[in-house]
Amino acid sequence: MTRSVGRSTAGWVRRAVVVALVGATMATGFSTDALAQAKCVPTRTRKCPPPPVRGGTFVVALLADPGQLNPAITTSGVVHPAAEPLFNGLVSIGEDSKPVGELAQSWKIDRGGARYTFTLRKGVKWHDGRPFTSADVKYTYEDVLLKFHARTRASMADALDGIDAPNATTVVFRFKRPYAPLLQQMDVTEGPILPRHIYQGTDPLTNPANSRPVGTGPFRFSSYSAGSQVVLVRNPTYFRAGLPYFDRMVLRVIPDASTRVLALEAGEVDWIPSVPIPASDRARLNRNLALVRTAWNPGGSNCIMTMSYNLDRPALKDVRTRRGIAFAIDRDQFLSQVLFGEGRVANAPISTGIPFAHAAGLNIPGFSTTLANQLLDQAGWPREGDTRVSRGVSGVPDGTRLALDFVQRPADTKYGEIVRQRLAAVGIPVTLRNLEDAVFRPTIFRDRNFDLNVISYCNGTDPQIGVRRMYHSNQIGPVDFTNSSAYRNSEVDALWDQAAQEVDRNRARAVYRRIQEILVDDLPYLWLVETVSTRAHPAVCTGFRYNSGLFAEAAFCRR
Amino acid sequence: MTPLAFARRLAQAVLAVLGIIVVTFFLIHSAPGDPAAALAGEGGDAAYIEAVRRNFGLDRPLPQQFVTYAGNVVQGDLGTSLVRGRPVSEVIGDRLPVTLLLMGTALALSSLGGMVLGGIAARRPGRALDLGITTGGVVGYAVPTFWLAQLAVLTLGFRAGWFPVQGLTDARADHTGFAAVLDVAHHLVLPAVVLALSDVAIVARLTRTGLVHELATDYARTARAGGVGPRRVLTRHALPNALLPVVTVVGARFGTMLSGAVLVETVFAWPGLGRLLIGATRSRDYPVLLGLVLLASFAVVVANLVTDLVNGRIDPRTSGV
Numbered sequence: 046m047t048r049s050v051g052r053s054t055a056g057w058v059r060r061a062v063v064v065a066l067v068g069a070t071m072a073t074g075f076s077t078d079a080l081a082q083a084k085c086v087p088t089r090t091r092k093c094p095p096p097p098v099r100g101g102t103f104v105v106a107l108l109a110d111p112g113q114l115n116p117a118i119t120t121s122g123v124v125h126p127a128a129e130p131l132f133n134g135l136v137s138i139g140e141d142s143k144p145v146g147e148l149a150q151s152w153k154i155d156r157g158g159a160r161y162t163f164t165l166r167k168g169v170k171w172h173d174g175r176p177f178t179s180a181d182v183k184y185t186y187e188d189v190l191l192k193f194h195a196r197t198r199a200s201m202a203d204a205l206d207g208i209d210a211p212n213a214t215t216v217v218f219r220f221k222r223p224y225a226p227l228l229q230q231m232d233v234t235e236g237p238i239l240p241r242h243i244y245q246g247t248d249p250l251t252n253p254a255n256s257r258p259v260g261t262g263p264f265r266f267s268s269y270s271a272g273s274q275v276v277l278v279r280n281p282t283y284f285r286a287g288l289p290y291f292d293r294m295v296l297r298v299i300p301d302a303s304t305r306v307l308a309l310e311a312g313e314v315d316w317i318p319s320v321p322i323p324a325s326d327r328a329r330l331n332r333n334l335a336l337v338r339t340a341w342n343p344g345g346s347n348c349i350m351t352m353s354y355n356l357d358r359p360a361l362k363d364v365r366t367r368r369g370i371a372f373a374i375d376r377d378q379f380l381s382q383v384l385f386g387e388g389r390v391a392n393a394p395i396s397t398g399i400p401f402a403h404a405a406g407l408n409i410p411g412f413s414t415t416l417a418n419q420l421l422d423q424a425g426w427p428r429e430g431d432t433r434v435s436r437g438v439s440g441v442p443d444g445t446r447l448a449l450d451f452v453q454r455p456a457d458t459k460y461g462e463i464v465r466q467r468l469a470a471v472g473i474p475v476t477l478r479n480l481e482d483a484v485f486r487p488t489i490f491r492d493r494n495f496d497l498n499v500i501s502y503c504n505g506t507d508p509q510i511g512v513r514r515m516y517h518s519n520q521i522g523p524v525d526f527t528n529s530s531a532y533r534n535s536e537v538d539a540l541w542d543q544a545a546q547e548v549d550r551n552r553a554r555a556v557y558r559r560i561q562e563i564l565v566d567d568l569p570y571l572w573l574v575e576t577v578s579t580r581a582h583p584a585v586c587t588g589f590r591y592n593s594g595l596f597a598e599a600a601f602c603r604r
Numbered sequence: 605m606t607p608l609a610f611a612r613r614l615a616q617a618v619l620a621v622l623g624i625i626v627v628t629f630f631l632i633h634s635a636p637g638d639p640a641a642a643l644a645g646e647g648g649d650a651a652y653i654e655a656v657r658r659n660f661g662l663d664r665p666l667p668q669q670f671v672t673y674a675g676n677v678v679q680g681d682l683g684t685s686l687v688r689g690r691p692v693s694e695v696i697g698d699r700l701p702v703t704l705l706l707m708g709t710a711l712a713l714s715s716l717g718g719m720v721l722g723g724i725a726a727r728r729p730g731r732a733l734d735l736g737i738t739t740g741g742v743v744g745y746a747v748p749t750f751w752l753a754q755l756a757v758l759t760l761g762f763r764a765g766w767f768p769v770q771g772l773t774d775a776r777a778d779h780t781g782f783a784a785v786l787d788v789a790h791h792l793v794l795p796a797v798v799l800a801l802s803d804v805a806i807v808a809r810l811t812r813t814g815l816v817h818e819l820a821t822d823y824a825r826t827a828r829a830g831g832v833g834p835r836r837v838l839t840r841h842a843l844p845n846a847l848l849p850v851v852t853v854v855g856a857r858f859g860t861m862l863s864g865a866v867l868v869e870t871v872f873a874w875p876g877l878g879r880l881l882i883g884a885t886r887s888r889d890y891p892v893l894l895g896l897v898l899l900a901s902f903a904v905v906v907a908n909l910v911t912d913l914v915n916g917r918i919d920p921r922t923s924g925v
């Protein structure tokens with residue numbers, strides 16, 4: 046049975062024109078075949094693309110069992126890919142990171158960016174047939190997202206004054222001061238809207254609807270077999286008339302990475318959200334598959350693998366020591382040996398995926414063992430034989446050996462190995478501590494028990510969403526994925542607060558540039574590599590939104 | 605087995621399970637990691653983590669937590685999963701049939717396959733067939749299960765296309781009735797064969813050794829001299845006696861097969877208890893973890909008990925023990 050599917054797919058693929066979309070495609074928005082076809086008027090010289098194919102089952106590989114399907118109570122990269130097709134945000138991110146209306150039809154910004162008035166789409170229905178209204182939006186933000194969604198809470202909670210729902214189709218977000226990033230954080234990943242009539246008066250964390258969700262999204266819930274699969278079916282009353290094209294979507298849990306790729310190649314699976322592909326395999330896979338790079342990872346986007354220095358440790362307080370360590374590390378190695386060339390070496394604290402805030406031309410230490418040795422000597426760590434010992438380092442008794450530990454999660458072991466190898470070359474022995482996620486997070490953020498660590502910090506689409514938390518001194522504490530280095534700089538704090546209020550992007554750009562210049566001088570972290578995800582799907586399938594949780598909203602396959 | 609001997613065995617079994625509960629409970633709780641922090645996720649601040657801890661009773665002293673847990677277990681309540689918010693018995697119950705299907709099939713394959721191969725090898729000891737089976741057995745036993753699983757996926761699943769490479773069912777088809785049974789059976793072949801293979805080797809070797817020994821005994825020679833055919837001597841006279849160690853091993857394997865299932869289930873995306881065990885360990889879901897350890901130890905104890913009973917039937921000399 047299965048084989049016949051695999052064979053016919055393979056045959057189709059061979060006959061089909063191979064469309065390999067490899068490259069620096071930061072694919073976005075609605076540039077789908079479907080829309081192109083709808084807009085197309087055939088002439089004598091121009092042929093229109095064939096119409097989309099309706100029906101069929103689309104099979105998605107999940108990396109782990111989601112456990113539950115409510116994306117508003119977590120930022121988990123396991124829950125979100127499975128749950129997002131069931132929901133919508135108010136505004137999604139279109140081409141060039143521009144906001145596009147989703148549940149909101151239009152919006153108006155006034156009071157200098159301190160008030161946003163959204164007009165909601167009319168006639169939208171929940172999967173159970175009840176009408177979607179502004180009360181759902183007000184409830185979801187106030188009672189769920191601002192309490193349980195880490196990024197939305199961290200970025201918005203302090204600035205928000207209140208949310209009003211003056212009538213069924215109007216929602217007003219009032220802020221205490223101008224708040225620039227709002228439209229960038231209302232998509233289905235950062236702001237999925239839940240049905241108030243199902244959640245109100247219950248504990249959102251334990252509501253049974255978390256396992257049988259009711260949303261407004263393009264697909265409806267059908268069944269969930271824990272550990273095995275989630276089955277969704279087409280929502281025939283979806284507000285984007287005619288969409289989606291697939292009748293059924295099966296999200297299959299396949300924990301083993303190589304099995305996932307083989308299942309895709311065998312035609313058992315149609316979509317892998319993130320595939321690490323060595324260059325040697327790329328050519329082989331390209332024959333049948335479309336491989337698309339995007340900076341959007343499940344549950345977050347524009348992520349930078351970042352090494353934290355624990356600034357509470359006396360040995361790492363001197364910026365010359367931190368610079369010395371940075372010069373000893375060849376960041377190109379992470380790109381070539383860990384990411385197989387997919388991504389780029391980070392050249393600023395803010396990702397290139399946020400173009401208005403990313404600062405080019407900063408002077409992050411490059412790879413130079415000579416400069417590393419000089420700086421470490423100057424910082425009071427002269428070399429003695431194979432190691433370095435302190436001479437006049439503040440807070441460190443003279444004669445103490447410079448030895449550091451490096452804490453990492455199992456998936457990141459290659460980062461630690463490269464750091465250990467490089468630092469050994471300049472006389473710093475590094476002990477690797479490999480901790481599972483459940484142990485890693487309290488060790489780093491609660492106990493602060495580390496010298497160096499590596500964390501994937503996802504910047505999001507605005508620095509206020511995912512970058513501020515790394516540098517503001519009020520973000521030091523037991524909350525996960527905040528200021529891991531314990532960096533304190535009152536000037537930087539003030540600049541972050543100023544940037545949050547700059548609705549004009551040109552003015553915000555200048556503030557963010559100043560922040561990044563100071564950060565590169567102070568070097569509380571070392572920004573290693575910007576990571577990308579490679580989505581893989583059969584070349585005969587098209588119409589995907591690669592930067593959205595609603596990736597299959599307008600997709601179809603010509604099998 | 606006499607009723608007294610059985611009662612003694614049963615008492616030992618209950619004590620063993622109790623001991624396992626105590627050791628596992630304190631072992632798991634002394635491991636680093638915090639289920640409340642794991643549950644709170646990226647956004648969990650200190651107050652929220654504290655609330656989670658209080659909610660699940662994790663803030664109370666460990667001995668007190670143990671007394672509550674043990675009391676509940678005695679009443680048949682394994683607690684509530686910290687991650688899923690559902691009773692542990694339900695969470696385990698959902699996955700148990702799938703794992704039993706995999707383990708049961710693997711056990712049947714390894715027992716029957718091993719005995720047949722052992723019997724073939726024992727008919728002409730030292731000949732090419734015997735050497736082939738014996739060598740193959742050693743190789744099969746030595747090959748790591750996870751490697752064999754990946755090799756099977758790559759060759760028989762992906763390249764040859766004879767079997768699906770993952771899952772319990774075909775995700776595209778929505779089979780019902782007999783077609784659904786066939787679909788599951790098709791998906792079961794590779795994981796069950798891989799899981800069975802190392803045990804085939806053990807059973808084949810034990811059967812062969814036992815049979816070679818039994819066929820050289822006086823009673824076998826007498827039977828042959830009395831005109832009984834070689835096949836009948838092998839199956840009716842030698843085999844029952846040779847099976848004693850085989851039954852013991854098969855019984856013991858039933859309890860410990862879960863460890864092999866962890867690897868096989870991961871590679872084949874088989875939604876069973878092995879993967880639940882990994883997930884529960886990673887998220888420090890103590891009640892599920894304890895429930896699974898309890899289940900596995902219970903299975904070992906029961907399997908040993910059954911093994912003793914079966915051995916008693918095969919060889920009455922052992923029944924008084």
